[in-house]
Amino acid sequence: MEILNDRQDKGNGEARENALGQKLELTYPCSWSYKLIGYEKEAIQKAIHDVIIEREHNLTHSNASKTGKYVSMNLDLVIQNEDERDFIFRALKAHQNIKMVL
Numbered sequence: 001m002e003i004l005n006d007r008q009d010k011g012n013g014e015a016r017e018n019a020l021g022q023k024l025e026l027t028y029p030c031s032w033s034y035k036l037i038g039y040e041k042e043a044i045q046k047a048i049h050d051v052i053i054e055r056e057h058n059l060t061h062s063n064a065s066k067t068g069k070y071v072s073m074n075l076d077l078v079i080q081n082e083d084e085r086d087f088i089f090r091a092l093k094a095h096q097n098i099k100m101v102l
Contacts, residue, residue: 043097
């Protein structure tokens, strides 16, 4: 997954720039993945349910920290537009059960 900064193209809203200033062009609808980091698998699952309700998605275990304090999971789903992608990102990031969203 490519890390993006907050700069957006002023055109159609579908282009964003990466850290090298290159534009990332997305054609919607498209598949999108979020990596979620939290304290427990069940808490992450609840956060996903709270944010995307019963929308079709795929959730897979990614990793656990060496000490077992954190767990990461991959959330894959189809996104209809940039606003929806950003809304889901912000809602997951703000959820009390999610430590970090990538």
